[in-house]
Amino acid sequence: MSDHLAGGYDLVIFDLDGVVLLIDKPIPGAAEAVERLRAGSTPIAYATNNASRRAGEVAELLNGMGVSAEPAEVLTSAGAAAALLAECLPAGAKVLVVGAEALRDEVRDAGLVPVSELADEPVAVVQGYGPEVGWKILAEAALAVRAGATWFATNTDRTLPSPRGPLPGNGSLVAVLRTALDRDPDVVVGKPQPGLFRTAAALSGAQRPLAVGDRLDTDIQGAVTAGVDSLLVLTGVSGPADLLAAPEDRRPTFVTADLSGLFGPADDARVPVSGGEAGGWRVARDGDRAVLSGSGDPVTALRLLCAVTWDGVAPSAITAHSPEAGELLRSWGL
Ligand SMILES: [Mg+2]
Helix, strand or coil: CCCEHHHHCCEEEECCECCCEECCEECCCHHHHHHHHHHCCCCEEEEECCCCCCHHHHHHHHHHCCCCCCHHHEEEHHHHHHHHHHHHCCCCCEEEEECCHHHHHHHHHCCCEEECCHHHCCCEEEECCCCCCCHHHHHHHHHHHHCCCEEEECCCCCEECCCCCCEECHHHHHHHHHHHHCCCCCEECCCCCCHHHHHHHHHHCCCCEEEEECCHHHHHHHHHHHCCEEEEECCCCCCHHHHHCCCHHHCCCEEECCHHHHHCEHHHHECCCCCEEECCEEEEEECCEEEEEECCCHHHHHHHHHHHHCCCCCHHHEEECCHHHHHHHHHCCC
16 A cells, blocks of 8 residues: 555645636646545645635635535635734734735734724735736835835745736736835745745644655746645656656656556656666667667656756757657757
8 A cells, every 4th residue: 555655644634726727727636635535544635825715715626626625724825925914013004915815814813903004004914816916005005115124925826827928927016016125025834945845744743745746847946945745747748858857856756647656556646766667668878868769658768767867967868769768858958
């Protein structure tokens, strides 16, 4: 039992977009993966940087797609930001909220007073994504920060996915203030900061959590920072070329095509220490170059190649020595 990947962990923390859902549709196999973990009594959690919905709304959305979720299993960067504000500020402190209604509600429920103007004398500004955020509230926030308010950002994802392609995310709105103020936020709450993962582990009493994500710069870097093992699935934002070029603090423990990899052997999904042979592929290293030959499952080749690029071979220095290898490298844009 425990030689399957998920069997080695006492909590599986899922990112949402690109992992269990794509915008408004479940990713095929996600509902089954969640059920299978529940059947095996592995606790699960959902950790999302999106601050525009509350935990209960996220759970409702997931259940509506057939992916089972309890509100208590959901951690949002809005909830985490409010909890952090409540830790740092006295009860009843005024916080200027730039973001969605969900963020205002979280701030209020944390015992603080959400306000919208400098005239209310806020001691902190919290900024999260909201589709109605406009110049007026950004201007109030800029004035408040300049007057000494502490600036919290729920997350700094530059984009957020949509059916029409990537749209400006909270990171883009944070960049507006960053430009106006010529400084960075004092505190960033969501991934790649480790807070969401640490809170998820603490809430379920987990000693050995696994983080599952689709983005190297948020999910995987957050897991590395939190000291948590991670699984990258290739159903979302980060692709093979990103993975091969990943800096040390953005390298996952495991890579699989999708969530079904949770139930395969852990050793098959692990990025090996060096190249070599696996599943019909062969990666031969020659100094600062590497040659891929053979054929088989693309993700198997990807893991073998990560072993050499993470050890100093530039992705552009990989060459193909079989038609299938050539086709694969081309499909990854290499
Ligand atoms: Mg994601």
